[in-house]
Each structure stands twice: as structure tokens, then as C-alpha cells.
Amino acid sequence: MNIERLSLDQLRVFVQVADSGSFLAAARKLARAQSAVSYAVATLEDQLGVLLFDRSGYRPQLTSPGVALLADARQVLDHVDSLQVRANSYARGQELEVSLAVDVFFPTDCLVDLLQRFRQAFPAVTVRLEVEALGAVAERVIDGRSMLGILGTLPTTPPNLLRITLPSVQLVAVVAPDHPLAQVKGRISEKLLQQQTQLVLSDRSELTARQDFSVHSRLTWRMSDLGTKHALLRAGMGWGNMPLHVVKNDLDTGRLVSISTIHHPPQGAELPIQCVYKPDHPAGPALSWWLDSLAALTALSPVSPAQA
Template sequence: MSPETLQAFVLAAELGSFSAAARRMGKAQSAVSTAIANLEIDCGLQLFDRSGRSPALTKAGREMLPHAHGILLGQREFSAKAASMAEGVEDSLCLAVEQGLNQAPLLEALRGFAEAFPHVAVEILSAGPNDTAALLKEGRADLGLMTEQESYPEGFQFRGVGHTVAVPVCGRDHPLAALGPLAHRDLRAHRQLVLQSRSQEARWLIGEAYSASLWCAESPGMIIELLRQGLGWAELPLPAVQPHLDSGALVRLRYGFQQSDALAGIDVVWTSQRVLGQAGQWLQQHLLRLPQEAWRG
């Protein structure tokens, strides 16, 4: 069972036809059909039902598909690891970090990184919600730190490292600041400022949209400035707003319908197509080993 045969099986299952899989692989349809037929013979299983207009996975095919994915992923990881070992220490490393996350754990990791790899140049990109994933997909960044999303594109790998707290806030002179526990109707009556990705592929919001009147920005800093001008209320990561709460410029709101803080997971993200050298692997592993409570701020 060669990786190419398993790839034909996976692509045919995901794209819904042997011809689409062949186009993706740059091969003739007959080559893909033969590869899948030989795979079925080797397995002793019928993986596709060919009685309809398009091939459909059988029960056995559906059960075997995750295993094929796992083998292909393992092969990519093996190749990436071998390339990394052969490459040694890279000259530079690009890290994409979502704005609003607690920076303290990252700074701790970077202090150790600077000592371990003093000659590796580091570039840190400040990304909006979900833009970290786009930067990795484009090959612009080697490693990412971002709030979790429900699913990642194929080839992405991630590990949850902690959580950040999202809290509702407004300016000290905003009408909501003078109210007690807030009902949904109170929130709907005022403009809500929301974090949103600039990516056209994802309309990603931090928190939930309660108001019919929304203003969007990709930067927590921009939203904080709008809040200070009394132009609305927002749900933002606590590390981003804590200094402004401490100074009294912003006020933390209380929901009458929610008894606990909203938590958003934080993921370290990378891709199997992007080879991490020794320096990148060091930073990746250091971030993964940090205690989860460190990220809450």
C-alpha cells in the first residue's frame, strides 16, 4: 500500500469522484481507478460502491478512511522530521501571534529562545482573529499562536495549550456602565464592537453577536479606542483590556444571563508542509510545555 495509492483513496473519498482525484494528483483517471481497485484487493474490502453515477464510500470505506488519513499524516511528519534533522538550525523563524492573547507566556518562551539560539532572526507578526491560520497556509509564518477554531484546513496540526477569558466591557461614560446585571434587551439597544478576521475565507468573531448594530475591527487596540470614545460595548480577551480596567477608562459589564466567564481555547498551530528546524521545534515544544493557567493572565 504505497502512499500514492492511499492518497488516491483519500482524494476520491473527499472529492466524490475518481476523475476529480486524478486531476488533483495530475494523473489519468484510469491510473487512479486501478490504484483504488488494487487497494481493495490488498485489503480484501470493497471501499467504494460503484453502482451509482458517482462512487460512494461503503461502510468499510468510511471506517478505513481515518486510518488512511493517519498513515499519510505520519508520512508527512516523518518527511518533515527528516528534513528538519538534515537542515539543522534555520537562519530565521516567523511567528504569527493573534492580537489580544496574553503575551507573558510567549515572552518567557522567547527569552529562553534568545539564549538557546542567539543567531536565529525572529519575526513576529501580529494577526487578527483567524488570520494566523491564513499566514501559515500561505507559508508566510512557520508557527502560530491563536484562539482555537472548530476546524483547520488539511495539513494543519495544532495543540491546545490553555484558555483566555473573554469579558464584556464598555467605556466608563457609556449608558451600560451604570446598569446592573444586563439582559439581552439591554445589549441589543446599543452598538456592539466585534473582533473579526480580515480573511475572506472566514467570518470569525470573538464572542457572540448580541446587537443588531455591529462595528467590526481586526485589532483589539482599535476596539479599545472606540470603547474609550463611548462608541459601543464589546467582548474582548481579558489580557487586552485589563490595563484599561485598572485605570478606570473601561468598565467590566455583568451579564444577568451568564454566571461564568466565557473561555476561548488557545492553540499552537503549524503545518505538516512547513519544515521546522531545530530552533522552530525548540520554540514549539517550549510553548506546548507551559502550564495552561499561564495563558489566562
């Protein structure tokens, strides 16, 4: 066996014969002489040291090794074709990868919609996505780990980043229906609010480490995962601010209730969302698509086919 001498052409001929059902049909598909197709397969069999086709019948039939190696041949050709597409795209100035850092408060439905539309526009470009909170999003853009960031929980934009203003997210303060704060009628006093445990997202970045945003209680439980915070709120472990799109079903079904304070109106407050990127980062076609698509958003919800 001398696998180093295998050629991609031999593999393509092998696959075509298997798909066409005969050497003659494969020769027609490939616009070659039947003898050339037969020779390519015979040479491949000799180099692999196995018989790929049983030629004893009217039509060639794949042998057991042939069936197994056909799957491998397809996989090799798929990888080569993908390499060619990506190389051609890169030669035209298109990025091979887009790296994004997205705030946990950004609506998942909107993000999924954007990713689906991006894949349709740039099928050869891979995506590296990180979901973070507070300063961790901006930090990843500043240090170059992410080309683009979507900020939500960080109230200020670092001065060394360019920004695009996006539609806002509605933020509401919520508790479980059996929580002591849920029993208070009207606005909750600052003193009473400070006596109850507040569930707060923690910051995993050095950019805003040890800084508190919208923290009003002396007793806090901190976590880095929005899903965990959501579960603890529903379990009555404290009160906290949540994006309305995340807790809307809980509010509709009574699993959570909104509270009103001097800081939190009952209908919620608008949380600004921004797209940020470094001014010196070259924007190829793929990154430009993200900047244009985000700037075109009029609401943080999936885009209808007519809008896309």
C-alpha cells in the same frame, strides 16, 4: 585604490593593531611575526590609498581616516562572522529564520518572554512575527507564510493543521462606566444588548471572511487593531469582548466595567488558545524549540528562571 583585492585577514590585522595599541602587541595576539603584521597594514593602506596609522611617535596612532575606516572594518567583520555562524547552523540543519503568526489576544508579556528565551537559545536565527486576528493567523500557516500560528479569536481549527492545546485566556465583556449598559443592574437582556454598538475585531483573511464570531448586536463597528478597540471602549463608543490581561488595570481603576449577559458571565469566559502548524512542514531545531516551549506552558505568563 583597489578595494577588490582587500582581504578579511588584512581587516582583522588592522582592527587588532588598533585594539592592541601597537604592532608588537597585535603580533603577539595574532601569534605572528611583527613584520608580517606591519606588512599586512602597509598593504591595506596602499590598497585603500590612505594612511591608517601615524607611525612618527613611540606608538602608532590612528589617523582621522583610520578612525573612520576602523568602524567600517569592524562592521564588515561583524557581518562576516554572523554569516559564518548562520552558515554553520544551517549546515547542521538549523533554520535561518522562524516565522510566527500570533493572535492579538495572546498575552504580550508571555510572547516577549518566549522570544527572549528563544534568542538566548538560537542567537543566529532571525524571527519574522505577524500579529493577526481570527482566520488571518491560520491562513498564514496554511499558505506557508508562517511556520507556526497561535490561534485565539478563531473558534475552530482548520482540519488540515496539527494543533497543541495551550492555556486559555479569560475574556470579559466591558464598557466605559458612563455607557448606558454600565447602568444596568444584573444581567443585560438580549434585546438591550442588540440596541447598543458592539466593537468587533475585523477579519483580514479569506478563510473566515464574512463570518461573525461572538457578535450579538445589530450595530457594529469593526477594526483590525486591538489597541484601537481598547481605546474606543474606554471612550465609551460601544461595548465589546476583551482579554482580561489587557483590561485588568482599567477594571481595577474604574476606567472600564464588566457587564453580565446571557453570553457573558460577570467573571468572564475562558477562550481556548491553540498552537497550529502544518503536518508536512519539517521541524528543525528552532521550530522544535517553539513547539516544545509552547506545549510546556502551564499559564500564559512569563516563565520564571527556575521553570526555563
